Amino acid sequence: xxxxxxxxxxxxxxxxxxxxxxxxxxxxxxxxxxxxxxxxxxxxxxxxxxxxxxxxxxxxxxxxxxxxxxxxxxxxxxxxxxxxxxxxxxxxxxxxxxxxxxxxxxxxxxxxxxxxxxxxxxxxxxxxxxxxxxxxxxxxxxxxxxxxxxxxxxxxxxxxxxxxxxxxxxxxxxxxxxxxxxxxxxxxxxxxxxxxxxxxxxxxxxxxxxxxxxxxxxxxxxxxxxxxxxxxxxxxxxxxxxxxxxxxxxxxxxxxxxxxxxxxxxxxxxxxxxxxxxxxxxxxxxxxxxxxxxxxxxxxxxxxxxxxxxxxxxxxxxxxxxxxxxxxxxxxxxxxxxxxxxxxxxxxxxxxxxxxxxxxxxxxxxxxxxxxxxxxxxxxxxxxxxxxxxxxxxxxxxxxxxxxxxxxxxxxxxxxxxxxxxxxxxxxxxxxxxxxxxxxxxxxxxxxxxxxxxxxxxxx
Numbered sequence: 464x465x466x467x468x469x470x471x472x473x474x475x476x477x478x479x480x481x482x483x484x485x486x487x488x489x490x491x492x493x494x495x496x497x498x499x500x501x502x503x504x505x506x507x508x509x510x511x512x513x514x515x516x517x518x519x520x521x522x523x524x525x526x527x528x529x530x531x532x533x534x535x536x537x538x539x540x541x542x543x544x545x546x547x548x549x550x551x552x553x554x555x556x557x558x559x560x561x562x563x564x565x566x567x568x569x570x571x572x573x574x575x576x577x578x579x580x581x582x583x584x585x586x587x588x589x590x591x592x593x594x595x596x597x598x599x600x601x602x603x604x605x606x607x608x609x610x611x612x613x614x615x616x617x618x619x620x621x622x623x624x625x626x627x628x629x630x631x632x633x634x635x636x637x638x639x640x641x642x643x644x645x646x647x648x649x650x651x652x653x654x655x656x657x658x659x660x661x662x663x664x665x666x667x668x669x670x671x672x673x674x675x676x677x678x679x680x681x682x683x684x685x686x687x688x689x690x691x692x693x694x695x696x697x698x699x700x701x702x703x704x705x706x707x708x709x710x711x712x713x714x715x716x717x718x719x720x721x722x723x724x725x726x727x728x729x730x731x732x733x734x735x736x737x738x739x740x741x742x743x744x745x746x747x748x749x750x751x752x753x754x755x756x757x758x759x760x761x762x763x764x765x766x767x768x769x770x771x772x773x774x775x776x777x778x779x780x781x782x783x784x785x786x787x788x789x790x791x792x793x794x795x796x797x798x799x800x801x802x803x804x805x806x807x808x809x810x811x812x813x814x815x816x817x818x819x820x821x822x823x824x825x826x827x828x829x830x831x832x833x834x835x836x837x838x839x840x841x842x843x844x845x846x847x848x849x850x851x852x853x854x855x856x857x858x859x860x861x862x863x864x865x866x867x868x869x870x871x872x873x874x875x876x877x878x879x880x881x882x883x884x885x886x887x888x889x890x891x892x893x894x895x896x897x898x899x900x901x902x903x904x905x906x907x908x909x910x911x912x913x914x915x916x917x918x919x920x921x922x923x
Contacts, residue, residue: 496524499531511535526555530562537569540727545569553585560590564599571603574759579603594624601633610637628658635667644671662688666697673705681705696726703735712739730760734769741773749773757789764794771803780810798828805837814841832864840873850881868900872911879918891918 495517502510512535518528533548549566553559567582580603586596601616614637620630635650648671655664665684672681685702688694694702703718716739722732733756740749753770757763771786787804794800805820818841824834839856842848854877860870875893878886894915901908 493524496527496531499528499535503531503534506538508535508538526552526559526562529555530559530565533562533565533569537565537572540572542569542572546573558589560586560593560596563589564593564596567596567599567603571599571606576603576606580607592623594620594627594630597623598627598630598633601630605633605637610640613637626657628654628661628664631657632661632663632667635664639667639670644674647671662693662695663697666701670701678705678709694721696722696729696732699725700729700732700735707735707739712742715739716743728755728759730756730763730766733759734763734766737766737773738769741769741776746773746777750777762793764790764797764800767793768800768803771807775803775807775810780807783807784811796827798824798831798834801827802831802834802837805834809837809841814844817841818845830863832860832867832870835860835863836867836870836873843877850877850883853877854881854884866900868897868902871896871900872907875911879914887918887922891915891922894918 495514498514499511502508502514512532515528515532515535518524529548529551533545533552536542536545536548546566546569549562549569552562553566556562563582563586567579567586570576570579570582580600583596583600583603586593587600590596597616597620601613601620604610604616605613614634617630617634617637620627621634631650632654635647635654638644638650639647648668651664651667651671654661655668665688669681669684672678672684682702682705685694685698685705688698689702699718699722703715703722706712706718707715716736719732719736719739723729723736726732733752737749737752737756740746740752750770750773753766753773756766757770760766767786767790771783771790774780774783774786784804784807787800787807790797790800791804801820801824805817805824808814808817808820818838821834821838821841824831825838828834835856839853839860842856843850843853854874857870857874857877860867861874864870871893875890875897877890878884878893879890894911898908898911898915
């Protein structure tokens with residue numbers, strides 16, 4: 464069983480921008496709305512909600528009061544209540560672009576991404592020059608996997624407001640993901656120039672430093688943000704990844720836990736914490752985190768893979784198989800997904816199905832020596848086994864990777880025990896290579912050394 468790649472840095476995308484309405488009209492509810500606005504200014508969201516709730520239906524300021532209430536609920540991350548309040552605002556005031564924009568942001572936070580995009584469309588229909596709504600629509604489209612469309616939204620926001628830093632930063636994140644690192648750096652540096660206090664471009668430039676083997680500089684940029692009290696979830700997330708990659712596992716976990724505190728139940732954070740807990744041997748905690756992750760993001764192939772690995776290593780092969788089946792459905796062209804599924808099936812003694820999975824893996828990646836090796840081993844266990852095919856597969860494994868210890872062991876056993884192809888010299892040669900290359904399984908090495916001694920005696 465082989466682990467898939469885990470823990471990669473992630474560019475920081477500007478948070479969804481919520482606007483606060485200004486210039487409320489005069490009416491009977493004015494005093495309560497003024498109280499709500501004043502409470503918003505000092506961050507007393509409970510007071511905002513209390514004051515806004517006092518404005519009754521039918522009052523001319525009902526929409527303004529609900530706007531304040533919705534804003535406060537969003538700050539408290541009570542997005543269901545925020546969405547309900549914003550829906551009332553846009554019902555009362557259909558042309559309120561800020562309310563539509565904020566409704567979109569709250570829906571996005573709920574994971575209702577397509578509904579969020581619809582709300583942003585209403586915002587820009589009401590106010591075509593509203594750059595924040597274009598930017599926010601881009602953020603949501605990116606989450607839907609529509610990167611090209613997201614980039615177009617970021618570019619539209621920049622055209623409408625060239626001095627608006629967020630879309631420059633977000634466009635840079637998309638360019639980075641497409642592999643255009645130079646253009647990404649230009650976009651991020653422009654965002655930082657436009658707003659020197661803006662955290663996301665600093666995070667993203669640190670990622671470029673990290674990619675260019677300037678890990679110490681990259682980590683220091685993030686540590687500086689922590690020291691200055693400016694660390695957000697993206698800072699902690701990427702700091703956690705960087706710490707993990709230099710084997711500071713406890714420090715990595717502490718940083719990721721802080722990211723999770725600031726941005727609860729983010730799938731990538733949950734996935735990475737699950738990986739670290741797996742490494743630390745906290746299997747139950749790892750499983751819980753990874754199950755929460757795939758519940759939040761059912762199409763997260765890597766998380767299904769990591770969950771499958773946790774279950775496989777716990778000996779729960781049927782559950783592992785189900786996780787890997789999910790992964791192969793999401794990522795049918797992943798050789799690793801089919802390989803891991805094959806391992807789970809083999810552990811359940813479902814030989815024919817395991818062989819099919821390993822064949823699928825090899826068809827996608829002909830250089831996958833683990834899949835080729837397992838395919839050869841299982842082929843030797845079938846009733847209609849074909850020794851010549853098994854030998855050819857094993858020889859192919861060694862040609863692809865002469866240092867693959869398990870392949871030498873299997874070839875040694877093949878030439879030692881297969882009647883039609885028995886060759887003591889070849890068996891000894893491969894056993895010797897195995898002993899030289901194997902670094903982990905000391906018990907197996909000891910047994911092979913005993914076999915070698917017997918073969919050498921018999922040869923004399």
